[in-house]
Amino acid sequence: MEDKVKFFKALSDSNRLRILKMLQTRPLCVCEITEILELATSTVSQHLKILKEAGFIIEEKDGKWVNYLVNPQPKDPRISTLLASLDYWIAEQSIIIEDKKKVMCTDRNVICSK
Numbered sequence: 001m002e003d004k005v006k007f008f009k010a011l012s013d014s015n016r017l018r019i020l021k022m023l024q025t026r027p028l029c030v031c032e033i034t035e036i037l038e039l040a041t042s043t044v045s046q047h048l049k050i051l052k053e054a055g056f057i058i059e060e061k062d063g064k065w066v067n068y069l070v071n072p073q074p075k076d077p078r079i080s081t082l083l084a085s086l087d088y089w090i091a092e093q094s095i096i097i098e099d100k101k102k103v104m105c106t107d108r109n110v111i112c113s114k
Contacts, residue, residue: 003076004078006053006054007054007055007056007076007078007079007082009050009054010050010051010053010054010056011082013047013050015037015039015043015047016047016050016051017086017090018037018095018096018099019033019037019044019047019048019051019057019068020051020056020057020070020083020086021086021090021091021096021099021100022036022099022100022103023057023068023069023070024070024083024086025100025103025104026069026103027060027067027068027069028067028068028069028103028106029065029066029067029068029108030044030045030048030066030068031108031111031112032103032106032108032111033048033068035102035106035111036099036102036103036106048068052068054079055071055074055075055076055079056070056071056074056079056082056083057069057070057071058071058072065108070083
């Protein structure tokens with residue numbers, strides 16, 4: 001039962017839900033997520049750690065970047081079901097729509113050159 005609780009705890013924070021929806025749009029690095037959520041990098045990193053430990057996301061190294069993306073092959077198939085249900089529950093929320101717009105125009109090269 002503890003592993004199931006971990007899934008739902010990971011989904012129990014609005015910022016983590018926002019991160020998941022952003023990552024369903026495209027892979028992002030910490031700096032891009034930080035920019036969109038307007039949170040401290042350490043806070044975003046903690047949210048990413050929780051989502052990764054629960055199996056919702058993975059990270060991939062790409063040169064100097066670490067990209068976070070939705071786990072395409074989670075060990076537990078219920079994760080895919082939970083991810084698919086996010087559209088039903090939160091896709092029409094105005095903050096999710098705004099986040100998606102920001103994701104489409106966010107450029108890590110601009111953010112990291114500040």
